[in-house]
Structures are given as structure tokens and as C-alpha cells.
Amino acid sequence: MAPSTSSTEVVAPTPLEHPRKRWRVTVFVLVSVVLCGAPAALVGADASSAVTASQLASLYFGFLLSAAAIVFAVAFANDRHWPSIREIARFCHLAPWLLLGGLATVVSWYGSILDSGLLARIAASLWLLSTLVGTSSLYLIVKYSNVDVMNRAMAHRLLADLQEGRGTTALDRAIREALAQNDPLRIQDLCDQIHLVQVRRPQLEAGFEVALSFTRRVVYAALHGALDGPTAAHTIGQCLPGYVESWPREARAPEFLARRIRRLAPIYAEFENEARRQLEHADAPLADVLAVRHAAVAAHRALGLLFDPEPKRATGAEMDVALELTPDDALACYRALSVHDVPGSDSGVYAVFQHLTGQRFGGNFFQEAPILSDAIEASVHLPRERARATLEAIVAEQIIRCRSRMGGHGPHARFFASEARTHVIASLRIARSLGLFDDHRTALASWLSLTAGTVGAVSDREGVTPLSALHMSLGLGCSHALRLVDQGAAEVADFLASLPPGMGGAVARRLSHLADVSDQPWSTLTEDVIVHTRGSHGPVR
Amino acid sequence: MDQFVESLRAAFTTGEPVLLVQCGPTWFGAGAWTAIMGVERLIVEEQLHGGGPPTLIRVLPYDLPTGSASSDTRRHADWVASAALTAATPTRITVSVWLSTRIPDPADCVAIGQDIQPLLLRMRPHLIAPDDPDWGHIAQCTI
Numbered sequence: 108m109a110p111s112t113s114s115t116e117v118v119a120p121t122p123l124e125h126p127r128k129r130w131r132v133t134v135f136v137l138v139s140v141v142l143c144g145a146p147a148a149l150v151g152a153d154a155s156s157a158v159t160a161s162q163l164a165s166l167y168f169g170f171l172l173s174a175a176a177i178v179f180a181v182a183f184a185n186d187r188h189w190p191s192i193r194e195i196a197r198f199c200h201l202a203p204w205l206l207l208g209g210l211a212t213v214v215s216w217y218g219s220i221l222d223s224g225l226l227a228r229i230a231a232s233l234w235l236l237s238t239l240v241g242t243s244s245l246y247l248i249v250k251y252s253n254v255d256v257m258n259r260a261m262a263h264r265l266l267a268d269l270q271e272g273r274g275t276t277a278l279d280r281a282i283r284e285a286l287a288q289n290d291p292l293r294i295q296d297l298c299d300q301i302h303l304v305q306v307r308r309p310q311l312e313a314g315f316e317v318a319l320s321f322t323r324r325v326v327y328a329a330l331h332g333a334l335d336g337p338t339a340a341h342t343i344g345q346c347l348p349g350y351v352e353s354w355p356r357e358a359r360a361p362e363f364l365a366r367r368i369r370r371l372a373p374i375y376a377e378f379e380n381e382a383r384r385q386l387e388h389a390d391a392p393l394a395d396v397l398a399v400r401h402a403a404v405a406a407h408r409a410l411g412l413l414f415d416p417e418p419k420r421a422t423g424a425e426m427d428v429a430l431e432l433t434p435d436d437a438l439a440c441y442r443a444l445s446v447h448d449v450p451g452s453d454s455g456v457y458a459v460f461q462h463l464t465g466q467r468f469g470g471n472f473f474q475e476a477p478i479l480s481d482a483i484e485a486s487v488h489l490p491r492e493r494a495r496a497t498l499e500a501i502v503a504e505q506i507i508r509c510r511s512r513m514g515g516h517g518p519h520a521r522f523f524a525s526e527a528r529t530h531v532i533a534s535l536r537i538a539r540s541l542g543l544f545d546d547h548r549t550a551l552a553s554w555l556s557l558t559a560g561t562v563g564a565v566s567d568r569e570g571v572t573p574l575s576a577l578h579m580s581l582g583l584g585c586s587h588a589l590r591l592v593d594q595g596a597a598e599v600a601d602f603l604a605s606l607p608p609g610m611g612g613a614v615a616r617r618l619s620h621l622a623d624v625s626d627q628p629w630s631t632l633t634e635d636v637i638v639h640t641r642g643s644h645g646p647v648r
Numbered sequence: 649m650d651q652f653v654e655s656l657r658a659a660f661t662t663g664e665p666v667l668l669v670q671c672g673p674t675w676f677g678a679g680a681w682t683a684i685m686g687v688e689r690l691i692v693e694e695q696l697h698g699g700g701p702p703t704l705i706r707v708l709p710y711d712l713p714t715g716s717a718s719s720d721t722r723r724h725a726d727w728v729a730s731a732a733l734t735a736a737t738p739t740r741i742t743v744s745v746w747l748s749t750r751i752p753d754p755a756d757c758v759a760i761g762q763d764i765q766p767l768l769l770r771m772r773p774h775l776i777a778p779d780d781p782d783w784g785h786i787a788q789c790t791i
Binding site for chain 2: 551552555556558559560573575576577579580605606607608610
């Protein structure tokens, strides 16, 4: 049977059938007829007819000028820096139009004074030409008064400036002015322009710096100033996208995406942390702060989904990306995503397991399945010793950098207390998934060798600045104490006593802070962090 | 550097005090990190399980990161800090860390027993200890 043809089949228009193209051809034909016909008509015309023709054209010129002035004033009243009036005039070809008009006036004047038929005919031609250019100029003014068209043009200009290494002084001034006036619409325009640059050339370093600087200023203006939160929330998602489907092929390469994750994750975390810090104040602008925090968490989550080769709940473009990373890149991304506490970031541990082992982890780390010790054991492309040192260092950093506590504090704690508690417990369970200890001697041996060997285990490639050796050893002390809690408080006390002077007390204080108790966190940790139905979670050997 | 690590390993088997000086430029090159980790692992092994020297005296450069020729000064500064931390951990052997404000002569060496005192006396004008600057105390304690 022959295949049937659908009656709703869409036939692509031929080039001349496209409405815009057809319109352009019509205009071109009309202009050609006018330009070719006018000189021929004027050659045989007498001086008085030429003067009359000039007068008619100058009347139309005046009408065009008035209309252009009105539209220009209404559409571009606020533009001083980016785009400047000069820039808009260039877009709309104002200079050639006014030059032709001026020239036509001068020639007409001389034609009348000298009573010259030739000059009168030339003047009539110039007036006609200036009205044609003026018509096109008025059309362009109307066209550029559309915000999308103008934003596209300015994005193109910004991209050219950045590529050629020209400064962005005018843009900076426009940003400062918009922020000083808390003008959400102008911020939205600037955001759209920077977004277009990020979409067209995401690899451009200068473009990223501009986007980062702009987003930071907008977010801080919303958190600490009077700018509305939704504008800042929109800016976070638009100006610093983690992944865009239409990016060129080189920007969709795993190395680029890994770098993007490493750079963006700490920035989103910074916004979330700053918003949460604001929520500790009773007079915080609640709706604005919550909008920023929500956007930062959503952007951070999207990065986590991008990092995950098999995300479970992805709905955006990240779902279509199955990132294949080298173990070093995977560990660096995991570190960037998890060392600052953003709710939900703990699930990145499944992705790092998959990147290191090539398999999906079947257990649930929240039920204390030993995900990190299994990842080290099954690490395919990375020596186990190195994998262990790096993961121990990352966990130590997570514990030291964690701002969340198991209890909520502040007047607006209801908005984040539950998430924060879950996050702290999840982080501590991930730390315990590195393997438990039988006694304090084993824990001390592990702490000592890691403190001596973990220095430099985490790379200081762009992203998160590594902790100092002292903080790292303190974090290691915390993670080791946690993995000894099952053996009783006496073993933990012996371990803390065997650390360098002052270190044991600092470890207890840090864990007390996370458990949100004033002193001796061990009973709280035993009760809330240890999953008592744990399965085959064996001790570290 | 492998020879250096081997000489340190051999020194640990003598049961005498050991002086370890690591201030030469070789420790701050691009490929030195593996050797540094080798030394640190050896010391930790000795701290935990060794029956070797009762005392280990370490001399490390003081002016990191500013005076270092390293391309990764932060990492090397962390090395000195973690060496001081692990030295402060109560273990089988006593580890003392001294910091030299100038490159000593010799810049790198492993010495044992009676050879330690003359070397330390020569380095003394430029040695400081972060937690205990009393030279006499450390001299009595370690030599």
C-alpha cells in the first residue's frame, strides 16, 4: 500500500513567499522606481516645478522629523549610558538622514537666491532622497523601540566589546544607575542582554565575569537593598545558566560543563547562604529574600542534576545530558557542589559514586548505606588510596563549612529549619559512610595519616578555595569522632584526648554546634544521626 | 629524593635520635610532592608503629609562602602546618618541628645520634619554634 499523505502537511514557503521577504522586495522595487524615475522626471522639469516638488518633500520631511522626535523621546527617554543616545542614533541612521536634509536645505537656499534651475532640480532630488532615508530611519526608530530588538542589538554590541577586549564602562554605569534607582525593568533588560551573551558565547571568560559581577550586584541589592526579589531571582537563572540546550558543541563538552559546575556551584551556594543569613534578622524583607533563596537553590539543584549521569527527577534540559567525567573532574565537581551546605546538595554523592565506579549505587545513604567506602573500594580509574584521601578531605570540608544546624534559629527559622536539619543529618551520615572505627587507636592512626597526607588532596582549581591545614585536620577529627560514636562515649573521649592539645575540644565544640547542643553532642548524635537498623556497614580496616 | 627517603628509613632503624632537615629548593619543585608525601607517610608510620628513634627533630623552612620558590606556596605552607600538627600528636616518638628563617647549611640532610648537635648549633641563629622559642629547652630535650 502506498503511504498516505497527511492533509495537514506543512509545506515550507519558497523564499519569496515568506511575508517579510515579500515586503522587503516590494519596498526595494518602490525605492528603485522612485530613485530611477525621479531624476528622469526632474531633468525635463522647470525651476518652479522643481521648487514646488522640494516644498512638498520638505513638508513630508518635517512630518517625519516630528514623528521621529516623538517616538524617540517616548521610547528612549531613560537611555543615557547603555545604549547611549549616540548608539541609538547610529542604529536608526539619524546622522545620514539629517545630513541629507541639511544639504537639501542649503542647496534649495542657493537655488532660490541664485535663481538657478539646476540647483532647484538638485535640491528637489536631495529632498526626495532625504525623505526616503527619513522614512527608513523612522521605521528603525519604531523597530528599536521594541525592547527585544534593542536587547538583541545591545547583546551583539556587548559581545563584540568583550571579544575585542574593549572596556565595559558604559554598561557598568547603566548597571549602577539601574541599581541606584531600583529599576526592575532596566535590570531585566540588562539581564536579557547578558543572558544572550551567555547563550551565544558561554566560553568567553570576560562574558562570564560580566555576568557574575552583574548577578552578584543584583542579588545583594535585593538582599540588602530595596530591589525586588523576583528580579534578582530571575537574574540568577538567566545570567548564570549552568547549561543551555542551544550552546555550541564545544560548550557542551564534558570538560567545559565540569568547569561550569565547579565555578557556578559555590556562587549559587553563596547566594543561598547569604539569603539564609538575612532570614536570621526579624526585619528582613521576607518575600524578596525567599525569592532569591528559592532561585539559588533551584539553580544549584539544576547543577546537581547536570552532574548526575542518571538523574531521577530532572525535568529541564539537564535531563538530556549524560555527563562522562574523569575521576578528578568528578571529585572536583562533587566538592564544589557539596562543600557549601545547600539543601539537597547531599544527593550529589550518588553521582560521584557513578562517576568513580561506572555503576549506579543501589542503596540509600540516608539509611547509612556505606556509599563512600563502597565508592573507594569499587573505584575503577583512580587508585583507592587517592580516592580515599580526596573523599576524606571533601567530607572534612563539608563538616567545617556547614552553616546549618540540626535546630532552627531566628525569627524566620520555619522557612529553612526542617531542610537544614535534614541536610546536617545527611552530611553526617555521608561522613559515616566512609567507614566506622572499632576503637580510638584505629581512628587516631587514620586521622594522623590523613592529616599528614591530605594536604593538597583537594585541588585549588577555580571554585572553592581549600581550607587551611588546621581546619582540614579539625574536620578530619570531626568525621573520625562521628565514626567512633557507635563504640561509646569513652572511646570517643579517648580519641579526642589523643589528638594534639586543643584539637579534641575543638572537635567536640564543632560537632556540638552542628547538633545544636551546648556541650557533649554524643548522645544527640547517637540518637539522631545513627540509623540503628544499619546493615552491613563494617568497620574501617 | 628516593635516596633521601631511604636514608631516613635507615636512620629510623638505628634507634637513635634523628635530625631531618628539608629546606632545600628540591622540595619546592613541581615534582616534589610525591617525595614529600613519602617522607610524611614514613614519619606517621614511625609515630604509630615504629620501635625506632625516641626523638625526631625536624627543620622546615619558616618563610613559606613568601620566601618559597614553589609554584604552589599554599600547598607547601599547609605541608609545614600539618607537619607541626602531626608532631603535636602524642605518639610513641617525640617529634619536634623547628623552622629555619634562612636556608641552612646543609639545606637537606638526615643525621643521627652524635652528628645532630653540631649541625643544630650551626643552624641555631636562624631557628625558631612556633610554640616554644626556648632553644635551651629544646636542646636539652632532644639532644
